[in-house]
Amino acid sequence: MTARIRHRRLTGIIVAALTGIAGAVAVAGPAQAAGPDYYVDCAAPAAGDGSSTSPWNSLSQVNARTFGPGDAVYFKRGVTCVGVLVAKGSGNAVAPIVLGAYGAGTQRPVINGNGADTAVYLKDVSYWKVTDLRVTNPSSTRAQRNGVKVESSSTAAKAGIEITGLEVDNVAGWGDKTGTNAGWFILSSGIMVYSASTAGPISGLKITNNYVHDTGGGGIKISNKPSQYHTGVLIAGNSIISVGGDGIVVHGSDAPLVERNRFDNGGGGAYPFVAGNFAGMWAINSRDPLFQFNEVTRQYPSNFDSTAWDCDGGIVGTCTYQYNFSHNNGGGFFLGCQGCTSYPNYAAKQIIRFNISQDDCRIAANLENSSPTEIYNNTFYCMSRPLDLKLPTGTSANTKVANNIFVAAQGSLPTGTNLTYQKNLYWGGVTPPAGETGAVQGDPKLSFPGGTSTGFNSANGYRLSTGSPALGAGNVLSGLGARDYFGTPVPNAAGNVNIGADNGSGVPPKTFSSLGEAFNNVGISRDDNPRLGGYTLSGRSYSGEALELAGFRYGTVNSNGTSFGWPQRYYGFPDNVKAAGQTISVSRSGSRLAFIGSGTYGTQSGTGTVRYTDGTSANFTLTFADWLSTSAAPGTSLAAAMTYHHKPPSTYNNPSTGRDEADVNLWYAAVPLNSAKTVASVTLPSGSPLAGGGLHIFAMTVA
Template sequence: MRALRTLVLAAVVLSGLSVTPTAAQAAPAVRYVDCAATAAGDGSPAAPLNSLAAVNALTLAPGDQVLLRRGSTCTGELAPVGAGSAAAPVLIGAYGAGTARPVIDAHGAANAVLLRNFPHVTVQDLELTAPGDNTQRRRGVYVLATDAGTVPGVTLQRLSIHDVRGLMPSTVTPFFHGNGKYADATGAIVVEAGGSVTPTAFAGTRILDNEIRSVDRQGIYTWSNWCRRPALATFWNSLCSGNWLASTGLEIRGNRLTDVGGDGIVVKGNTGALVERNRLAGFNVRSGSPNAGMWTANSDGSVFQFNETSGGRTTSDGMAYDVDHSTSGTVFQYNLSHDNEGGFFLLCPYDKPTVDFTIRYNVSINDKARGFQVCSGPLTGGKIYNNTIEVGAGISTALVTESTSAALDVSFRNNVVRKEGAGTVSWTLSDPAFTVDHNAFRNVAAYAGATNTVTAAPGLAAPQVRDPKGVELLTGYPLLGAGAVIADNGGRDFFGNPVPAAAAPNIGAYQGAGVGTPVSISRFDTDALGAAPAGWVSTGPVTTVADPAGDLGRSVRLDPGASTVTAFTASGDLRVSARVRAGQSGGAPFGLHLLDQAGTPVAQVSLAASGRVAWTTGTGGWLEDGPAYRAGEWQLLELVLHPAAGTYDVRFDGVTVVTGAASGPSAGPAAKVRAQVAGTGSFTLDEVIIGPAG
């Protein structure tokens, strides 16, 4: 090890950098690991280590790196020992050509990666799996601190974690609802502060940009044994024993989770956690017990924002979001929720009040059983305002379900609730402390305690679509400037528009000026299954199908050689958006094209055979520098045309791909939208909106 450090130092000196080592300070070491190598080496590039056991035998120091070869697979548990520093964290990552991540297959071990009492460490760019039969503990990454004081600076980023098969209530006997959560939880990423002697907590933990798929029980989960305080719900005293010490600085950002057996993202034992820009599609899939999408318990000051949650299964909870017990100052804002069987929100205080929570500027589309369910126990200082809730055909939901005789000190103001088609929106609420004021209820059962209610059509721009821009308000409708002024209103809405501090705001999640009416909205929900969509001219295999994600409504499937075109009339800047779901991650391009009346392209964007988003220049050449698209997930594709400038912009899944691309070869005007598939794959199309850009 000392020889390797000397080699690294020599390389630094030869590069011209000035380094003066001391006797107590050695140069950081880089160890290379290739588990496909036949012989155990010294960790150099020419002679890499070839087992996780060899890595686990090292003692890592600040600035050290452990790099696993891309394309290789290691089996067992990576359990490094050591510590980094704030200035020089230990790095565990990847090396080598290509983009494939190195794989760690736990292969019967409990964890693919175990970080025990390890401060200042970054783990990144690995693929982790922990298969099993769901009867034992299994985790992708287990960040564990026991009797360690404060453990700072753990970062987990750009990991792919899948097929983690930990125990759940549905898979072990006797049945216990807590199997796989609380202490020693199972799932993709578990962060736990344990021990019983030295109070222990984490500081500055970051969980960023990871892809999590098919895991049991939890997606991302935090827990602390240092939880006892006066605000704690009584039943948790049997689950944890240490006096309160909160972890701080937790950030959970940019993660994508699909097919989670139990809970999606759970924050417990923290102060000031930030959970933002995560996407969760499919949770509570296999657990057989209560689970929610994203939620917090026994934490203060948690902020959940800019997240999307869908596909919650069952009504055993099954809600997108939850403000649970022993919390204060929780904020849920700017989140999207859709197609969750359990509903939109759970509020669950138990025997101690949940205090000072805020739910604002969120959007709910076709969440089912419940809008807001209140468990037993009191709520104090709750504020629910400026949310937009749409309930589709065939859904009956209880907007507020009161399951307690305790006082519910909650203000419900400036919200839009719109019901469409068959089914009902009802109330199970009698507490006069739960005030309902300045809301817009369309086709919603009247609530006797409501005041200043608007019942006219709300004027949503594109009702019942999952594109959030559908809840913008049309010019001339009554919700513009019709809300009540709310102090400390957050300053901005779902879309980034400012919220007035003194003037009356809009009702609902949108606070901008009125927008123009779309010229065309194609939802396909009334088209016959197996038939081509009405209003479109189709050639090849174009068929209406049930939504492949199980969401409410129907979609259109395009198989190889399929093309479908719809005509429109519009002028000025134009926005076309569509939800697209790829049946594969490459090999079969999908095109969304704006055409002139003669069928010549004005602007073109593609989910290309390369697996990336592509677009054309004015001369028709293709550029494929866009982000990768994913198979088996709905993703939003947007094209904005600027005819006067001769340019267009492309956004994909909320990320700007290109601005100012040259349109052409036709100068327009655009008169048609075409969707088509070449190659050997298939794509599904839904919710095509054509309207003014703004």
């Protein structure tokens, strides 16, 4: 079974677990005036009259009717209708037309386009609400194809389109943004809004609380600008998983709001990305776009992009990204590309504030070198990768970088006449640029960066602990906004501004409730996306598939007579602890404390401490050979042997170029315990939490 298939089967679990970022978004609507209700049961033996007792049994019966204000069409739960649903007629602001579900249970009705251009088609209509359906459009061949398509082709303005609460999946859209059919990629996605350049705009366009997965070309796209900007655009609360392209694209819209969406595994899925470029969530040819409270993670690499966020060509006014969380994306954090498209370059202001970025580590904002750019109060934490920043330095850019946390083992920041730094904090292998005023150097004492106690990253790990040198050390600046990432006022109650995305007063130092909560490194990646890993600063990692062949997969594993919980089911999230003096709560008795892990950059050894519930403690020495070593360190033994591992691919769309045939190993080590006592906690050996030489621990148990 391939990793890609396994991932698709987990997407339902992923969506259920991810309520912190992409939670349900309440969208208020007008009270609906009563109108005729029509029922559709495509399993019914005969074509009825559309009543509840004699439902229609085909989409052709639905398509034959022109609906009016207050009408509703309900499809029977658990039943599939094959073909294309074509909306006809319009509702009004008081009485929209509704497509929905009826019947017992929670299983959605299915509209299966069966390889058509579009499965649910709303063309030149107003005031429709499409809800509680599953829309799918599979095919054995890929082409320009969508699940739901909203289109404006006439010059008349449209209004009141709401797409909410759908599952849209397995749409065989185009995956190649290069060559003759590149335009098919732009017009393929799970949910598509398209307007001819001479057509009337749509006011009141809401796309909310949908689950979009395994759709070729992308997740949710507004493509092309009509005669005027779309207005009242809200894209919120959507979970977009394993789609073969962009997560969310907003084109031709005035003040669009994109918030509380989650995009994971971009470029993968049933219809994966093939070639060219894609990115996480971005705007193009729009005015004053705002992206906030979103999450983008684990994107595949592409030709250049694959960043979480992007301000693209034709943006007017201000392009704002605030209160977002991104991590482990193939192309990094942010792309500033206003000057690298066929659209005019209006040098819109770029505001990037109070975001948290983990192991993205790349900003390519110098492609448009004249945009005024403000980068304030972000937390950039590079556990496994060097920091790579390119910022605008043109005469009108006036780039300001202030109150940010920069943590990385390697990297440097650019300098220029029109680029200023103020009161940023630096730790690891990065130092303040020459001429910075008020720079702070030292451990920011983040609570538990990278921690994944539930299998997913937690932004809460990026709160400041008490004693952090970032507390109260920032500048009070205009343009910071009223709150931080976590909702704390800016300035806070004490009148201060911290450095970083957390403006609170500091949380108590962390004692980890599990090893997983302390995870701070991505040591395992998938064969189809080796770029996810960062076991070393060169981007190498174990193969999840190779580990599985060796018997190490999520759940329980056995090594050297000891049973361990194997930690991570979703490759590409942190999966091991690089020892840095973390204290882990245990509460268990046994004769030995056992570990599975390895060293990096040679054999590594360090001293840890076991504390018992009676107040006593004992030190121990933990030693692991390097993961590339052919023999175990003295007193340890082999846990698992793999015949290959991963490196960054030399060709972005050929993951096989990220395979290195050199053998790698995991090692087993155990230290004795007083079996008459109960272990209260284990403090791991000291070291740096950042990629480099040190001890890596994937599993630990008292046995």
